[in-house]
Amino acid sequence: MGELISLKNVWKIYREGEENAVFALRDISLIIKKGEFVAIMGPSGSGKSTAMNLIGSLDVPSKGDIFLDGHNISHLSESDLAQIRGKKIGFIFQQFNLIPNLTARENVMLPMIFQGSDEFEREKRAGELLKLVELEDRVDHLPSELSGGQQQRVAIARALANDPEVILADEPTGNLDTKTGEKVMDFLNKLHNQGKTIIIVTHDPNLAIENASTTYWLKDGKIDKITKKKGKNKIVGNEK
Amino acid sequence: MISKEIIKYSIDNLRKRKTRSFLTIFSILIGITTIFIFISFGMGLYTYVNSFVSESSADKVLIQPKGVGVPGIDKTFFFDEEDLDAVKKTSGVYEAEGVQILVVEAEQNNIKKFVFMTAYDPERPLMLEISNLEIYEGRSLTSSDRGKVVLGYNYLIEDKIFPRKLEVNSRIDVDGKSLTVVGFYDSVGNPQDDSNIYITNDYFEDIYPENSDKYDMITARVDTSDIDRVITNLEKELRKSRGLEEGKEDFFVSSFGDLFESYSTSLNIIIGFIVLIALISVIVSAINTANTMITSVLERIKEIGVMKSIGARNSEIFNLYLFESSFLGFIAGVLGVFFGWIFSLVAGNILEGLGWSFLSPYYSVELFIGCILFATITGGISGVIPAISASRVNPVDALRYE
Secondary structure: OOEEEEEEEEEEEEOOOOOOOEEEEEEEEEEEEOOOEEEEEOOOOOOHHHHHHHHOOOOOOOEEEEEEOOEEOOOOOHHHHHHHHHHHEEEEOOOOOOOOOOOHHHHHHHHHHHOOOOHHHHHHHHHHHHHHOOOHHHOOOOHHHOOHHHHHHHHHHHHOOOOOOEEEEEOOOOOOOHHHHHHHHHHHHHHHHOOOEEEEEEOOHHHHHHHOOEEEEEEOOEEEEEEEEEOEEEEEEEOO | OOOHHHHHHHHHHHHHOHHHHHHHHHHHHHHHHHHHHHHHHHHHHHHHHHHHHHOHHHHEEEEEEOOOOOOOOOOOOOEOHHHHHHHHHOOOEEEEEEEEEEEEEEEEOOEEEEEEEEEEOOOOOHHHHHOOOOEEEEOOOOOOOOOEEEEOHHHHOOOOOOOOOOOOOOEEEEOOEEEEEEEEEOOOOOHHHHOOEEEEHHHHHHHOHHHOOOEOEEEEEEOHHHHHHHHHHHHHHHHHHHOOOOOOOOEEEEEHHHHHHHHHHHHHHHHHHHHHHHHHHHHHHHHHHHHHHHHHHHHOHHHHHHHHHOOOOHHHHHHHHHHHHHHHHHHHHHHHHHHHHHHHHHHHHHHHHOOOOOOOOOOOHHHHHHHHHHHHHHHHHHHHHHHHHHHOOOHHHHHHOO
């Protein structure tokens, strides 16, 4: 499997140069391969959200380089980053973050608009994706008319809109009860089995261990350890 | 790029904040309505004035007293026969006529009204040509008509001047003399002209001998190829006949071009002033719109973050907000034009009923489109700063925003 995302000696420093500078990430290096299921784990303040923002190209590092599909995206403009995100990365958020006054179908269509696909194609694909997440009977419902689990499934469909290579999920089950959370994870696993690269960011070790093939444990902005799932969960190494 | 979904998203957002959108639209609408009303009436006035210049009045000049009271009321000033002869002899003048104007008391069934009587020479009806008067009913006067009058249009309307309308061949008492009505002129749109009584100058002098050979104004038909030279000549000849030095004239000569120009200038100033006030109100409402849009950006900062995370570029977010504020302006423009149109129609009808039909609005496609476009652009401009701030939102911060 080839490299999809790699972070090379990445630092993220807020208020750099000031007395109260915050070192959110310190010299992080990691490689995510195509088709991998990766979890980024850590307590709050460990830097996992910052890591997600950098991997998801929502932000650029203070130092170091980030490669996505072989391209260095560390110094790109915001608009270029937006295009890359829209095409290659599908986001799933803890709060679902659907646009409240657009229907399920329209929410799923939105990322395709930003990529310039035509209306017929958008509608067709949105319908297929909502069917995939078993919401074909809810296409014209507003987010407020859907349960939390259904909203998160719409968000999954939206994340898949432009057929991205990576699904980046930030605490995807954080706002759901266990059963609904499991269903959402089932979908993510299904997508993984279809060849998508899945990255979840979570503070829940069970979620990470049960699903991810590789888990990066973050602590104080550094990778504390990496766990690989090979039959049984086993720690294979520590990294600074 | 503005897609159907984005338009729906924007309109839904405006609909969701009904009161705020309504107030914003309302504030722009007031200015647009005012602008529409005054421009439509202004254009109506231009059209009215223009009709004089383009028609039979173009080759006429008017000689009037300067700085003295209203013709027909102030009798201390007049042109005499010698002045009229001087005018007639001036080079470039084809013909001239002295016009006598007098306030008279007209009576019908013991109801008395003071109106203007205009006496003119039916052989040379220059005065009528200037006013664009045309017979509506009956006939106009001839030189041999004695004891006969033609009346303005308002005498044909019940309760306008008299409770009962007059007809051809009915009689009207003027200063105690019973005169026969032979015709009516069509409406010219201003109450004074439409209430006039017209009489031949010969008969006028018979019944008002004290006013004979005293003209309140002189009208002349002149060579239009060099009208300024004719005016200079007229001033020179009249100064001579009235024994006045240059610069101390008690009269002034104006061509219709001059009249039109001075009329248009004052009209421009008045309309310009009102439109300026309306423009200020539009600027204030533009600031209000900008404020509304900034609030809207703050409220939707998380949505902006979400859109950016799913691939929206800065320019797309910018367009989205610019569209929203332009759309607000567009709606305000459409409604403003609609209300302005209704208001000016109603006001025009009321004014026409009052005999002021010269104050009737004139509509052109440009006015409708112009007002709507202006409102849309105003809305758009108000949206620029909020749209820039929305487009610059940092997606990481925005997603964290609660």
